[in-house]
Amino acid sequence: MGKLVKIEKAKLKMQTLKSASKGETDAMSLVLKNYEGYINALATVRLYDEQGKTYLFTDDTLKKELEMLLMVTVMKYKPRKNKSA
Numbered sequence: 001m002g003k004l005v006k007i008e009k010a011k012l013k014m015q016t017l018k019s020a021s022k023g024e025t026d027a028m029s030l031v032l033k034n035y036e037g038y039i040n041a042l043a044t045v046r047l048y049d050e051q052g053k054t055y056l057f058t059d060d061t062l063k064k065e066l067e068m069l070l071m072v073t074v075m076k077y078k079p080r081k082n083k084s085a
Contacts, residue, residue, distance in 0.1 A: 014079075021077040031074055032067055039066045 012034050019027035032039075043063035047055045 017074065017077060018079060020074045020077075023075070028071060028074065032070065035070060038068070039063055042066055 012031060016027050016030050020031045040058060041065065042061050043066060044056055045059045047057070047064075050054065
């Protein structure tokens with residue numbers, strides 16, 4: 001079984017998420033930067049050679065797909081309206 005990787009991430013401010021969901025490129029860049037380590041960990045592939053030696057590399061195609069999926073998900077984000085009691 002693979003080794004678990006603990007990813008430390010800073011909390012993303014709600015205003016940044018709201019701005020990114022409206023298409024603001026600077027805010028979207030902050031969102032991507034916030035999840036960069038996690039995306040890199042998910043896109044890391046392990047390969048073995050004929051002698052059984054292990055090689056790790058980042059699959060750039062998978063990384064771009066994960067970044068695009070994150071951006072699409074952020075763009076679909078709609079904050080809930082506060083209901084007054």
